[in-house]
Amino acid sequence: MPHILHIDASARPGIAGRIEHGSHSRNLSQFFVSQWQASRPADPVTYRDIGQNPPSFITHDWIASSFTPDGQREPWMLDTLAESEQLVAELIAADILVIGTPLYNFGMPAALKAWVDQVVRPGRTVGIDETNPIEPYIPLLADRPRHAVILTARGGVGFEAGGQMAHMNHLEPSLLTALGFIGITRVHCIAVEGQEVGGELLATSVTEALRKVNVLVDSLLATVEAVALAEPA
Template identity: 75%
Template sequence: WLARRAQDSITYRDIGQNPPSFLDHDWIASAFTPPERQEPWMKDALAESDLLVDELVAADVLVIGTPLYNFGMPAALKAWIDQVVRLGRTVGIDETKHPDPYIPMLGDRPRHAVILTARGGIGFGPGGEMAHMNHLEPNLVTALNFIGITRIHQIAIEGQETGGDVLAASVAQALRQVDVLVAELQAALDAKPLVTEHASRAAPAHAS
């Protein structure tokens, strides 16, 4: 990426090795208190969330690398989602709008999200025999759309449990898709210069 766009900066966050904190009562109480009424301990409770949200807001391309664990996302990635889906920071509310009062706040400029998935089994992609059991990508797409990131690209590797030719073919196909996607994203950024690229990566996958 940097060989062609040396002006970009990349923020790498390994949430597999350094998982975000899970939400607790203090976090919820703080996040739903207006900033002007927050006590010092509330600001401390939201410090990690503020950092993660700041990284996301600054990003033009968000890359999420994640395994499929037991039909869904790893706990660390869910914790990251919970930290960045934040009232007043990434999602607003208009109580006059019913039944859906929520307003995405990250649709202010074209942001892209790339979801790179590793699956132990096969057939979990759209149209596959196991697609109805895949609650990873649909969950991520819903959360990202909710905060205003709607330009979403997905590439998956399957067959890590099977190995052999099945895995090799899946990896080869994914690498070709990555090359095509990188060219498309860079062309889009060249056409409308943006600011940064941000990568968020979970631990490598070995099971679905």
């Protein structure tokens, strides 16, 4: 039974199309989850709204605690890492990570970067082989197939791979790097563009993005069903 971790990172609390100035990334992510649950209502979903409740930024104490080996941490170190432990546990439990996020100033929102910093953890999501100084990092979340679905909204146009503004898009590339570093390499990206332009351009982009989400849900559902059929009874 696949477990979904659903994260929304937009500073806008509402859904585009329902309220004025609503979030298009939230619209995509919630549409993905609703379509999934329509077919598999029993699959567990963990929801975290980091856009409205941002994770803490890492500090000197966090770094010192994180790089102190298990069993050697003092009580204050355990307290310092408590939030990170919760976020890491949610990610490890997930089979499908769904991230709804806008593109802010060519990169990810600060809240999403804070989440990334909290979950990329030595000994928890990435191992370090000190005997191999050339390639010391071991992605610990490669232990089983996990998928990440990155659903984004952009004010401008042409930020897709190969587009005229692609060189200024540091959102998806950064997320792909961070997720791949810890072992999540099956990543699917869908975006709405033209939010600042509006009108027919935005409407067409939204319709196409929702269509792609539907196709992706069907594809991932087929993958889950194929795995289930292949498992011994």
